Amino acid sequence: PGCDIFENNSNFIKLKIQTKMEKKIFMARVADQSERYEDMVDFLKDIIEDTSEDVSMDVKNLLSVGFKNLISSQRSAYKTVQAIEQNKKYAEYSSDCAEYKEKISKELETNCKKVIDIV
Secondary structure, three states, rough: OOOHHHHHHHHHHHHHHHHHHHHOOOOOOOOHOOOHHHHHHHHHHHHHHOOOOOHHHHHHHHHHHHHHHHHHHHHHHHHHHHHHHHHHHHHHHHHHHHHHHHHHHHHHOOOOOHHHHHH
């Protein structure tokens, strides 16, 4: 009889963890639809850190989508600022653009490191 209690407790814990994971997956999808890719990656990071098992292909695909979209928007912003910085018409603002470009570059690096740490 004692084993049944432990077995039931174990199943309850698994069910509770599964429910928590399902909520995080749902919220990652909400973040994706809201184009809040940093939040999406954070929700998925929590899932990956909270599980001792291999994550599902669904979680891996969501992480890939979140990371790709997060990084691509930052890369696009970097390229845009760089183009403005190099435009002779805006030469008087080139140092301001260089500072802004550096800020974007640091954010990009931080997000790349975040995903590398997750994987």
